[in-house]
Amino acid sequence: MTTVAAPAAAVEIHRLTRRFGPVTAVDNVDLSVETGEIFGLLGPNGAGKSTTIKVLTTLLPATAGHARVAGFDVATQPAEVRRSIGYVPQLLSAEGSLTGWENLLIAARLHRVPGRDRPERIARALSFMNLTDAGDRLVSTYSGGMIRRLELARVLLHEPAVLFLDEPTIGLDPIAREAVWRHVADLRDRLGTTIVMTTHYMDEADALCDRVAIMHRGRIVTVGEPDELRARIGPAATLEDVFRHSTGADMESGGLLREVARTRRTARRMG
Numbered sequence: 168m169t170t171v172a173a174p175a176a177a178v179e180i181h182r183l184t185r186r187f188g189p190v191t192a193v194d195n196v197d198l199s200v201e202t203g204e205i206f207g208l209l210g211p212n213g214a215g216k217s218t219t220i221k222v223l224t225t226l227l228p229a230t231a232g233h234a235r236v237a238g239f240d241v242a243t244q245p246a247e248v249r250r251s252i253g254y255v256p257q258l259l260s261a262e263g264s265l266t267g268w269e270n271l272l273i274a275a276r277l278h279r280v281p282g283r284d285r286p287e288r289i290a291r292a293l294s295f296m297n298l299t300d301a302g303d304r305l306v307s308t309y310s311g312g313m314i315r316r317l318e319l320a321r322v323l324l325h326e327p328a329v330l331f332l333d334e335p336t337i338g339l340d341p342i343a344r345e346a347v348w349r350h351v352a353d354l355r356d357r358l359g360t361t362i363v364m365t366t367h368y369m370d371e372a373d374a375l376c377d378r379v380a381i382m383h384r385g386r387i388v389t390v391g392e393p394d395e396l397r398a399r400i401g402p403a404a405t406l407e408d409v410f411r412h413s414t415g416a417d418m419e420s421g422g423l424l425r426e427v428a429r430t431r432r433t434a435r436r437m438g
Contacts, residue, residue, distance in 0.1 A: 266305055
């Protein structure tokens with residue numbers, strides 16, 4: 168089997184556009200995420216973050232432009248992209264009528280993890296997310312935080328080159344959020360996984376991300392390391408100040424009603 172060197176950039180986006188009828192959700196975006204980087208995509212509801220993630224994960228086609236993930240074109244090589252990525256959406260997706268172990272076993276089969284490796288990988292993923300003792304319980308008995316950790320465990324089974332996290336800690340309590348932060352950072356440090364995440368928590372972006380991009384009305388308005396972006400605003404600036412400076416009043420006003428409603432539903436389900 169020939170080994171293919173990893174591309175210098177794990178995600179490359181050129182003039183990416185996605186329209187829904189008359190609404191342009193992603194507007195002519197250019198962006199590059201380096202291999203091994205934790206990259207944050209920030210912005211108010213309706214800014215185009217989740218739509219961008221859905222295009223990169225092949226869930227939505229682009230209206231115009233090009234994107235490559237893990238070296239593969241999302242439009243012409245979707246199967247290769249899917250084999251190379253993990254994706255944790257905002258909405259909960261674990262099957263409540265199955266146990267945690269059974270959820271991971273199905274995922275291992277879907278990702279074609281060799282049968283001889285499945286028990287060890289499942290056990291390791293459950294341990295990594297502190298779910299070993301709950302592995303034999305029905306997921307319907309899990310708390311929202313436990314379900315999110317199970318979803319993170321699920322996407323680790325095939326050790327993806329690029330992991331997409333869409334609001335990974337929404338609805339979690341502070342202790343659970345910090346636990347997820349540790350796991351995400353360890354995943355990058357231990358396996359070299361590139362992580363692209365959206366979040367509304369500025370402290371989360373500050374703690375985890377090597378670089379962030381702020382989207383506003385479908386466009387990237389600023390990109391850089393958190394320290395660099397803060398320095399542009401002033402010596403005492405926070406990342407929230409950068410957000411407000413880049414997006415104006417949108418932090419308070421929110422975005423599209425559908426996006427706000429979906430975020431609130433997810434938070435309620437996470438408990």
